[in-house]
Amino acid sequence: MSKFKTLMKKREFRTLFFLVGIFIIVGLINSDFLTIGTIQNSLKSSLLYIVLAVGLTVVLLTGNIDISVGGTLGLSAAVSGILLKNGGSIFVSIVVAILIGAIIGLINGLGVTKLKISSFIMTLGMLEITRVIQVIYTDGQWVENLPAGFKQLSQLNVLGFNLLLIIVMAGVIIVHLFLTRSRKGRYFSAIGDNVDGAILLGVPVQRYVTLAGLIFASQVGFISTTAGLGIEMTVIAAAVLGGVSLSGGVGTVLGATIGAVIMISINSALIYMKIPAFWNDAISGVLLITIVVTDAILSRRADKQTKKERLRARVLQEEVSINHAHAK
Template sequence: MLIIKKIFEKREITALAFLVILFLGVGLRNPDFVNAQSIATVLKGSVLYIFLAVGMTFVLLTGGIDVSVGGTLGIAAAVSATMIRGGSNIFMAVAIAMIIGSSIGLINGVGVAIVKVPAIIMTLGMLGIVRGVMIVYTDGKWVENLPDSFKMASQANIAHVNIYFILAIVTTILVQLYFSKARTGKYFAAIGDNLEGAILVGIPAKKMIIIAYVLSGLCASIAGVIFASQVGFVTSNTGVDIEMVAIAACVLGGVSLSGGLGSVVGSSIGALIMTAINSALIFLKVPSFWNKSIQGTLLILIVVSDVIIHKYFEDKARKQRLSARAQCLDKNLKNLKDTDISTESTLVGGNGQ
């Protein structure tokens, strides 16, 4: 029973449980939702959100936020697609896209950590700038006619699992190991939990915050390249509002918006949930114009339920600690009383002699 309790105290398990319930619930209504092809489609569709959520986790753990990732994804997709269409080497195009994403993240990080611009303002401003640059770069036109070899890469499978999804899972595992095992990996949560305390113990807070935004931009640029490969074209609206999905995925996975709490595994599960919801609405034949409303409603319900569940466990644990302290205090008082009685008896006996 204690083991089960400890398992369900983890936010990632709550998110995973909801994902399973979602598949089973929709599967009862439409069995096609739980067949191998449908599940494979959900896994493939979640790749973009997983990469965005991985990068966003770094930023959220420090107590910041990055709403520019949609623009970063769009410009990275446009630049890499244009280069590849023009005959450039794919690896060169990917490298340039990653440099662009990292540079955008660097500007965000410096603005937040050094100049002290509020994260939401800095990244929102950067989103507008990047969107404008993208439209100028593409002249407002679609980037189409990409080579078949580039588009077919998104269809490649290993053991019937999409290669991009495997790459996303490997990235998630490596980042989670970094967070849990590496000393610097633990700095991000420490900064978000207590910035002043982190600085006092010698953590280079400004440096780590900048790194967090650089990694967020880097992950967004990788997602942009994958988007171009999966879809086969890039529009001037590519990536619009996708930052909200990335943030929602992290929150669903248990990452705190106030910083200091969460894991990249939970964020990736949240990304799977967001993708599964979109797919479920199709199988349930819900009109597409309801998608945003239903997503928002489910997000609120899940987060509120998660907060209530974990608040219950925290309150219960707090009561147990207070009870243990009270018992310890009673025991100490009793021991002190017994000691006083013993001392008094000894003194009385000695005077009697």
């Protein structure tokens, strides 16, 4: 029982219950929603958001933010897509995509740490710049007709499971272990006020972002000029839903992953509940605000409670020592 209580106290389990709740409620309305196929499908379509949310969590932990993910994603997807189309090998295009992401991440990191630009502003500017470069590079056209071999990458199955799904899940677990178990990983949440640490994070994070770019490209099969547009808001919302604090220091990769799955599940849940798709944004917005506000109120109450307990304990201690003195 006590174990259950400590589990409940963890933010990500509350999120998980919420996710399960969505599935049960929608399942009651339309039982087709609860098939393995649907669940696997929503997991598969949230892969991209999971990867981005995990990357973003690392940045958020340090108290910074990265809203350039959409731009980086679009740019690296476009470049690698064009490489592939012109007969480049899959391996080379993957390396190039990751390199682009790493360079953009390094520029962001340097801007934030060396020039002391607020990370929000820095990455907002970068978002715009990368988007323009992408448009110039692709000449405003869609990158279509990617080789079949690349598209198959997202359809490959190993032991009945989707290969990308396995890779992403393994990645999530590795990052989670890195952040919670290793000394360097724990630095991320400790950084908070140590600005120089941020330079560390720019690079690795963008690697995840570019990984996401590849997943995106291979899933959709074509890259439009608006690829990745508006994605940043969804990803931030996903991380926040998963309990990652925007002021840094609080949150886990697992929570962000669940948050990403929730954001995508809402879309498919709406379809199964026969609600028109134009409700999507309004419902996500309501959910985001409700969850964040209740969470803030809950955590403040918990804070007050612990403070009260601490005060009580101190008063008791003083009484004990006074009694002690009297006894003497």
